[in-house]
Amino acid sequence: MLRRARAITVRSVSLACASVAVILGCDASEAPRANQHSDVDVRIASFSPAMTATLVDLGFEHAIAGRSPWCTDVSKALPVVGDFREFDAERILLVRPTHIVLQPPLSGLDAALTTLATEQGITLVPIRIDRMKDVRSFVAEIAKLNMHTERVQSRLASLDAMPSISADDPRVLLLVNAEPMLVAGAQTYLSDLLPIIHLQNAMGREGWIESSHEALGLLEPDLLLGIAEHEDNLATLRRSLEAVPCRAARDRRIVVVVAGELLRPSTRALDAIKALEPEIARVLAVETGAKP
Numbered sequence: 001m002l003r004r005a006r007a008i009t010v011r012s013v014s015l016a017c018a019s020v021a022v023i024l025g026c027d028a029s030e031a032p033r034a035n036q037h038s039d040v041d042v043r044i045a046s047f048s049p050a051m052t053a054t055l056v057d058l059g060f061e062h063a064i065a066g067r068s069p070w071c072t073d074v075s076k077a078l079p080v081v082g083d084f085r086e087f088d089a090e091r092i093l094l095v096r097p098t099h100i101v102l103q104p105p106l107s108g109l110d111a112a113l114t115t116l117a118t119e120q121g122i123t124l125v126p127i128r129i130d131r132m133k134d135v136r137s138f139v140a141e142i143a144k145l146n147m148h149t150e151r152v153q154s155r156l157a158s159l160d161a162m163p164s165i166s167a168d169d170p171r172v173l174l175l176v177n178a179e180p181m182l183v184a185g186a187q188t189y190l191s192d193l194l195p196i197i198h199l200q201n202a203m204g205r206e207g208w209i210e211s212s213h214e215a216l217g218l219l220e221p222d223l224l225l226g227i228a229e230h231e232d233n234l235a236t237l238r239r240s241l242e243a244v245p246c247r248a249a250r251d252r253r254i255v256v257v258v259a260g261e262l263l264r265p266s267t268r269a270l271d272a273i274k275a276l277e278p279e280i281a282r283v284l285a286v287e288t289g290a291k292p
Contacts, residue, residue, distance in 0.1 A: 042060075044064050044098070045092060046067055046101050047100065047101065048083075048084065048101060048103045048129070049073075050129055050135075050264040051102070051127075051138060052067060052068070052073050053261070053266035053267075054138060054142075056074065058142060058267065063147075065097050068081075068084075081097075082102070082113075084102060097122055100113075100117065100124050101125040102124070109126055130189065130265070132162060132192040132193065132265065135189065135269075155267045159267075163195040163196065164195060165200050166198070169195070170198075170284060171200055171219075171221045171222045172202055172222065172223040173203060173223070175240065178226075178233070178240035179236070180210050181240060182208055182209070184208060185206050185207050186205065186207075187207065189265040191203075197274065199280070202219045202220075219246070220246050223280065224249060224255070225254075225255050225276075226238060227262050229258070229263050234258060237256050238254065242254065253284065259275070
């Protein structure tokens with residue numbers, strides 16, 4: 001069970017260090033120092049599913065020594081060491097990471113985690129990932145760990161080459177949850193991805209917007225797109241989009257897909273958005289009479 005970060009005091013971290021040192025039969029201070037590693041001895045504890053997905057996508061699954069409860073891209077046998085709210089000091093010491101990657105809460109890094117990292121020579125890599133530019137920042141940080149592979153270079157190039165919004169592109173409404181209705185607005189990573197497939201966001205408000213059918217209908221989007229994490233969510237998303245009072249719904253310009261990779265900001269989202277392009281082109285072509 002994860003130990004609440006706010007409940008972990010500096011004293012309890014020190015006690016955890018001492019107990020783990022006894023278990024390991026050595027001084028905990030002998031843990032690998034962050035500035036004394038090569039590309040083969042980097043050990044990463046990831047508190048973030050999105051960061052874990054990016055690490056795996058970049059080919060560094062072998063470097064992941066610990067995970068969050070929500071990291072589904074790695075073996076369940078890996079120890080659960082923490083997430084953005086809480087961490088387990090004893091498990092962190094047992095997996096002996098050189099780095100901890102995490103998305104810190106708005107309140108900032110937990111003081112006990114910072115103390116633990118300082119005492120053990122663990123490098124914290126705290127990056128809030130709200131936009132695709134933040135994903136790029138994370139990839140760039142990984143590249144600094146003597147891990148600048150061809151795959152990393154390719155992903156950095158793709159992120160740098162992301163197109164800008166075109167005023168001529170069709171406007172799409174992005175629904176990610178039906179009850180309540182939750183829409184991806186401007187200044188989100190999903191909105192950032194749209195120009196890749198020649199779309200722009202119909203929702204001009206920033207962030208993740210909880211709305212109603214009537215309010216969304218007033219936006220008069222050209223296309224309605226529902227993104228589900230599981231098959232079980234498809235029917236509910238489709239019904240919700242069909243009930244939006246707008247021409248796109250009446251003309252059945254609706255695409256609903258299972259695309260879990262689009263529901264977390266990682267490098268894998270680049271491929272996931274491109275995979276939607278043929279179906280979106282087909283649905284839009286029905287309206288215009290053009291060939292997809």
